[in-house]
Amino acid sequence: MSIDMSQFYQTFFDESFEGLETMESGLLGLDVGAADEETVNTIFRAAHSIKGGSATFGFTAVAEFTHVMETLLDEMRAGDRMVTEHAVDLLLQSVDCLREMLTAVQNEDAVDSERVSNVQKDLEILLNGDESSAAQTENTVEVVSENSNNVSTGWIVEFKPFDYLLKTGNDPVRLFRELSLLGEYTTTVNAENLPLFNDFDPELSYLSWTVELVGDITVESINEIFEWVDDDCELIVTAISSQDEEVVVDIDASAPEQFSQEVEEETEVSPIVENNVQELKPENAPEAKTTPAPAPAPDKRGAKKPSVDQGSIRVGIDKVDALINMVGELVITQSMLSQLGENLTQEKLEKMQDGLAQLERNTRELQESVMRIRMLPISFAFQRFPRMVRDLSHKLGKEIDLRLLGEQTELDKTVMEKIGDPLVHLVRNSIDHGIEMPDERQAAGKPRMGVVELNAFHQGGNIVIEIDDDGKGIDKEVIRNKAIEKGVISENEVLSDEQIYDLIFAPGFSTAKEVSDVSGRGVGMDVVKRNIRELGGTIEVKSEKGVGSKITIRLPLTLAILDGQLIRVGGDTYIVPLVSIIESLQVRDEQVNGIAGQAELYKLRDDYVPIVRLHDVFTLKPDSEKLTDGLIVIVEGEGNQVGLFVDDLLGQQQVVIKSLETNFRPVEGVSGATILGDGTVALILDVVGLIKLSKQERIKAA
Amino acid sequence: MTEAAQQIIETDIGIDSNGETDQFLTFIMSTEEYGVDILRVQEIRGWDSVTPIPNCPPYIKGVINLRGTIVPIVDLRERFGLESVEYGQTTVVIVLKVIGETSERIMGIVVDAVSDVYNIKNEDMKPAPDFGSVVSIEFVSGLATIDEKMLIILDIDTMLNSNDINAVAQPNVEQ
Numbered sequence: 001m002s003i004d005m006s007q008f009y010q011t012f013f014d015e016s017f018e019g020l021e022t023m024e025s026g027l028l029g030l031d032v033g034a035a036d037e038e039t040v041n042t043i044f045r046a047a048h049s050i051k052g053g054s055a056t057f058g059f060t061a062v063a064e065f066t067h068v069m070e071t072l073l074d075e076m077r078a079g080d081r082m083v084t085e086h087a088v089d090l091l092l093q094s095v096d097c098l099r100e101m102l103t104a105v106q107n108e109d110a111v112d113s114e115r116v117s118n119v120q121k122d123l124e125i126l127l128n129g130d131e132s133s134a135a136q137t138e139n140t141v142e143v144v145s146e147n148s149n150n151v152s153t154g155w156i157v158e159f160k161p162f163d164y165l166l167k168t169g170n171d172p173v174r175l176f177r178e179l180s181l182l183g184e185y186t187t188t189v190n191a192e193n194l195p196l197f198n199d200f201d202p203e204l205s206y207l208s209w210t211v212e213l214v215g216d217i218t219v220e221s222i223n224e225i226f227e228w229v230d231d232d233c234e235l236i237v238t239a240i241s242s243q244d245e246e247v248v249v250d251i252d253a254s255a256p257e258q259f260s261q262e263v264e265e266e267t268e269v270s271p272i273v274e275n276n277v278q279e280l281k282p283e284n285a286p287e288a289k290t291t292p293a294p295a296p297a298p299d300k301r302g303a304k305k306p307s308v309d310q311g312s313i314r315v316g317i318d319k320v321d322a323l324i325n326m327v328g329e330l331v332i333t334q335s336m337l338s339q340l341g342e343n344l345t346q347e348k349l350e351k352m353q354d355g356l357a358q359l360e361r362n363t364r365e366l367q368e369s370v371m372r373i374r375m376l377p378i379s380f381a382f383q384r385f386p387r388m389v390r391d392l393s394h395k396l397g398k399e400i401d402l403r404l405l406g407e408q409t410e411l412d413k414t415v416m417e418k419i420g421d422p423l424v425h426l427v428r429n430s431i432d433h434g435i436e437m438p439d440e441r442q443a444a445g446k447p448r449m450g451v452v453e454l455n456a457f458h459q460g461g462n463i464v465i466e467i468d469d470d471g472k473g474i475d476k477e478v479i480r481n482k483a484i485e486k487g488v489i490s491e492n493e494v495l496s497d498e499q500i501y502d503l504i505f506a507p508g509f510s511t512a513k514e515v516s517d518v519s520g521r522g523v524g525m526d527v528v529k530r531n532i533r534e535l536g537g538t539i540e541v542k543s544e545k546g547v548g549s550k551i552t553i554r555l556p557l558t559l560a561i562l563d564g565q566l567i568r569v570g571g572d573t574y575i576v577p578l579v580s581i582i583e584s585l586q587v588r589d590e591q592v593n594g595i596a597g598q599a600e601l602y603k604l605r606d607d608y609v610p611i612v613r614l615h616d617v618f619t620l621k622p623d624s625e626k627l628t629d630g631l632i633v634i635v636e637g638e639g640n641q642v643g644l645f646v647d648d649l650l651g652q653q654q655v656v657i658k659s660l661e662t663n664f665r666p667v668e669g670v671s672g673a674t675i676l677g678d679g680t681v682a683l684i685l686d687v688v689g690l691i692k693l694s695k696q697e698r699i700k701a702a
Numbered sequence: 703m704t705e706a707a708q709q710i711i712e713t714d715i716g717i718d719s720n721g722e723t724d725q726f727l728t729f730i731m732s733t734e735e736y737g738v739d740i741l742r743v744q745e746i747r748g749w750d751s752v753t754p755i756p757n758c759p760p761y762i763k764g765v766i767n768l769r770g771t772i773v774p775i776v777d778l779r780e781r782f783g784l785e786s787v788e789y790g791q792t793t794v795v796i797v798l799k800v801i802g803e804t805s806e807r808i809m810g811i812v813v814d815a816v817s818d819v820y821n822i823k824n825e826d827m828k829p830a831p832d833f834g835s836v837v838s839i840e841f842v843s844g845l846a847t848i849d850e851k852m853l854i855i856l857d858i859d860t861m862l863n864s865n866d867i868n869a870v871a872q873p874n875v876e877q
Binding site for chain 2: 617660662663670
């Protein structure tokens with residue numbers, strides 16, 4: 001076969017990672033002791049297709065590893081093995097391990113072979129029964145090394161297909177053709193199961209074969225041929241020369257652990273096996289290993305993710321259909337308009353206007369549905385949490401009930417990718433710092449099990465994500481003292497509750513008394529805040545001591561489009577994001593107060609709001625410098641309100657955000673640019689940056 | 703066909719076998735003629751109004767919409783410290799592809815007028831002497847002579863990636 005397999009790699013990886021996710025969520029949902037058969041089946045099927053795929057593409061290490069998992073799962077499926085906590089833990093570890101292996105293969109990195117073989121070994125120990133594990137493995141190794149001397153002579157392959165083999169699309173003839181390529185072979189057909197002609201079902205296979213293969217053949221190459229049918233047949237491969245030793249490789253799951261050992265032995269060199277044996281010896285008590293791998297580093301996984309989904313996206317067919325419909329309508333409107341335009345007379349003018357209105361509607365709908373393609377349900381970001389919470393609660397000895405709400409809430413893919421890590425961090429914080437130990441909770445009169453709730457919903461043009469826990473809450477005094485100690489604030493500074501909670505986002509700030517490897521290093525929260533700000537979102541903390549805390553994140557639905565208010569200063573047009581505008585008003589002189597002749601404050605009801613003159617900050621020529629001639633737009637950024645002095649308000653419109661950085665560089669006070677209806681470029685103001693800029697200017701001017 | 707163009711074609715044929723030539727688009731600023739690698743030229747367009755960028759050095763005129771992409775425009779006269787002139791009929795924007803360390807960018811330069819396209823053999827390129835001050839020598843990749851005229855070949859990657867374009871300008875504070 002000369003098909004270039006590499007063209008299918010991406011599909012294989014996509015499917016495998018999807019399979020891993022299925023396995024993971026399946027495993028997490030598995031009830032210890034009374035496993036749901038269907039769930040086990042699902043997990044098994046996922047493992048099986050990963051194994052099949054990786055073997056086809058020649059990723060043998062992955063295939064071997066998955067094979068061991070599959071065997072274990074198969075026993076569970078058949079009911080031969082109880083679903084124990086230990087087994088589930090181990091399988092989850094294997095899933096992690098497999099994910100790393102696949103990522104490594106995909107990026108052509110080296111695989112952490114030590115970890116892989118450790119996990120594989122654990123799996124094998126579990127499979128072999130825990131008591132005699134070490135001894136047994138040693139045995140196997142001996143047999144194997146003997147066996148590898150005998151490779152050259154040949155094999156007897158007993159191949160008994162199950163009667164439905166043909167229905168699965170497999171043809172024994174092809175298998176034999178492949179076998180014949182390996183070496184000299186003789187086949188004996190066993191037709192004793194053949195029924196009478198009347199009972200003969202042409203779709204079933206009744207024959208079995210014994211094939212004698214002579215030549216320098218490895219067992220691996222034989223197994224490779226039968227890779228696809230190993231569930232649909234009984235296959236026994238026996239070495240010819242060492243029949244007294246009986247090295248039996250039965251792929252049909254009775255002793256696959258041996259098989260994989262052998263394969264390893266034959267393809268690699270012996271030192272690996274020796275290593276393994278040494279590692280195994282002190283492990284007579286395998287339970288010692290059952291604790292989940294120390295912090296399975298979701299950060300790392302998160303960081304690797306972008307390289308994994310190289311920008312491909314799965315779109316529901318309904319969304320594509322909607323898009324096609326829309327384009328159809330657009331084409332109709334267009335042809336209608338061009339027909340009208342051919343000989344336009346006065347009386348057709350009204351029709352023309354109708355047509356244009358329709359065109360506008362079509363365009364907007366089209367835009368919306370194109371945007372919808374980029375929207376994914378937030379469950380993509382949420383799905384990693386059950387696993388993480390499970391691992392963390394084990395590790396910290398806390399009992400936690402994780403509730404996920406609003407998983408179907410959709411948001412832009414780019415936003416989703418960037419919000420993943422901050423969310424992980426916040427959830428980890430809630431669990432580590434928020435939820436108390438069960439005993440502590442009981443003493444405080446709360447249920448032993450703590451609740452962490454993740455909730456996502458739409459609100460206006462925003463998506464809101466809330467992380468709510470019923471833990472011990474944030475102790476304002478502790479934060480305050482810590483901030484004073486770290487020199488973030490001075491001792492007699494008076495802070496509102498909000499400002500105190502804001503302190504936890506200050507760089508280098510950690511209130512944890514001890515640094516655990518879960519959190520508390522004081523990096524992170526500032527990064528969380530920065531990431532969210534970069535997305536144009538806000539984060540807000542509410543907490544009550546002893547009752548719990550709630551973190552609310554607000555994000556724009558998409559990064560590509562924004563509702564903007566057009567403003568004018570002199571001859572230039574700028575856009576202020578509508579979300580940051582609170583109100584616009586005309587100035588009355590008596591409400592403007594000066595401070596030290598420099599700063600101007602506007603009295604807005606009960607508050608004083610500093611006035612920022614856009615023409616000063618951007619060095620523009622305004623129509624008039626008199627405040628009463630223009631308008632003030634009250635905008636808010638990061639909790640600060642300022643009044644932006646502009647000449648005039650123009651219209652409101654949706655604008656498509658274009659990056660200035662692609663061809664230029666970031667500009668302070670400007671978050672991007674857009675193209676207006678007349679084809680000219682208008683800059684989009686970054687309110688937070690603008691406030692900063694105006695402060696700098698004032699300091700300089702002073 | 704102009705005489706100059708005729709000559710280009712003739713020289714073209716003459717050098718083809720040699721292969722070590724590069725083509726340069728030249729343009730005029732005051733009385734000097736400058737050249738840029740023609741393979742970097744995306745298009746030449748007439749001067750049109752730009753959207754100014756606040757708090758940028760004056761030679762950055764602003765940004766334009768180039769079929770949906772935001773492209774910054776640099777006035778080369780001001781960049782080189784030449785006396786600025788009123789933009790007129792022949793004033794053009796040459797849109798160039800600039801290759802930086804990490805990325806490719808599209809930028810436009812405003813010049814007085816485009817002039818010609820020349821083939822220049824590599825061996826005919828002379829290194830530029832250090833003429834200090836205004837035009838940093840780093841921006842000039844060489845000098846060439848065509849018809850007794852001196853051509854200044856610009857290294858646009860260095861010129862348009864240099865720090866003073868990338869650095870955030872201090873906001874001008876008027877007192």
